[in-house]
Structures are given as C-alpha cells and as structure tokens.
Amino acid sequence: MNNHQREGLLLVVSGPAGVGKGTIDRALLERNAGMRLSVSATTRPPRPGEIDGVHYFFISEDRFREMVDRGEFLEYVRVFNLHYYGTPRSFVEEEIASGRDVLLEIDVQGAMRVRETYPEAVLVFVAPPSMGKLKSRLIGRGTETPEAVERRFETAFAELAYMDKYDYIVVNDVLDVAIGHIQHIIDAEKCRSSRSGALINRLLEGKDRP
Numbered sequence: 001m002n003n004h005q006r007e008g009l010l011l012v013v014s015g016p017a018g019v020g021k022g023t024i025d026r027a028l029l030e031r032n033a034g035m036r037l038s039v040s041a042t043t044r045p046p047r048p049g050e051i052d053g054v055h056y057f058f059i060s061e062d063r064f065r066e067m068v069d070r071g072e073f074l075e076y077v078r079v080f081n082l083h084y085y086g087t088p089r090s091f092v093e094e095e096i097a098s099g100r101d102v103l104l105e106i107d108v109q110g111a112m113r114v115r116e117t118y119p120e121a122v123l124v125f126v127a128p129p130s131m132g133k134l135k136s137r138l139i140g141r142g143t144e145t146p147e148a149v150e151r152r153f154e155t156a157f158a159e160l161a162y163m164d165k166y167d168y169i170v171v172n173d174v175l176d177v178a179i180g181h182i183q184h185i186i187d188a189e190k191c192r193s194s195r196s197g198a199l200i201n202r203l204l205e206g207k208d209r210p
Helices: 021-031 061-069 089-097 108-117 131-141 146-160 175-190 197-205
Strands: 010-014 040-042 056-058 073-079 083-088 102-105 122-127 168-171
Touching: 010 021, 010 108, 010 175, 021 102, 021 175, 061 073, 061 083, 073 089, 073 108, 083 089, 089 102, 108 122, 122 175, 131 146, 168 175
Parallel strands: 010 102, 010 122, 040 056, 122 168
Antiparallel strands: 040 083, 073 083
C-alpha cells in the first residue's frame, strides 16, 4: 500500500434484471470520487467505439485460457458457449492497493466466485420491493418480448435464492433511498479497522507527533 491511510474497497453489486442496478451504480460512481468501475476482460471482438482498457480488455481466447490456468481472474464465465468474460485480479488489486474503491456489477454466480477468491469483498444484493413490482418494471422497459420477460422473471427467482449469501440486502423501492443505503454501507466499510492498517501504524509509531 502507498501513503493512503486505508486500502480501497471492492464493492460487488448483484440483483435481478430490472431491479435498477445500472442506475444505482452510476449514482455511486458520481458520489464517490475516485471509485473505479471494474473493467472486464473478454474474448469477443470490440464493437464500434469501444476502447481497449476502458470498456473491456480485449484478449484472445488462448490468452484468456492462460489467465484462467494461472488463477488471474476473480471470476469468469462463458456466455452462450461463445465468448469468455472475466474480472482480472490484477486490475482490482492494483486499484485497491492504491487506495481506490472498485465497483463490480456481476451476476450471483460471479459474486459467489469473488467471495471465494477475494473474501475481503463487500457483497450487496439489490432486491425488488416485490416480485409483482419487478415484473411490472421488466414489462415497463418495453425492450423485450413477453417470452423474454418471463425468462428473466424465472431467472430472478433463482437469483433471489442467493440473497442470504450476501453481506447486505438493499431493497430498491425508492431509488434515492436505496442509493443512500448503499452509500452508508460504503462509508461504514471504509471505517473498518481491517482496512485502515496504514493509519493505525502511523498513529502508533507517532511519526506525526508534535
């Protein structure tokens, strides 16, 4: 760790489609200066306008497999048996060591892998106020067919079964309230003694004693 008084925080946010994770994440990034959104690695080709190292780390499948074999991902998944996506351990650890917080939005399976590979991570599950409201939100988006909405709704039930494995559950009924709850979680987690080793050592050593 450098001269920062505390190490950074890895905040993992999960929840079913339509619960408002993206909106919450954008608000948290705006509120927390220096917080970084985790950049994933992928084997798919870049889309127009995407920049390597900003939107994704674009790598070959051979390189991805090598990284898997060396344990260089906090979590990874193959989507539709086609392209791989994963969270590089080095990016997260370098940001955290420099005192910056990292926000990672992933599904429940990915979050459970992060729990195993990086136990210090703080896991937050964003839940709907009711399943009826969640379905209404999915329909209200108007971006998917009724069949797709039903599939997402069924997936949501499977995801809810993981809620008790998270550190915190935040219900997104009123958006600003939910954002405020997660902000309080971030603030409290930053004050943990386990994240303040540099501050503790400095005070105990008396280096700034008058």
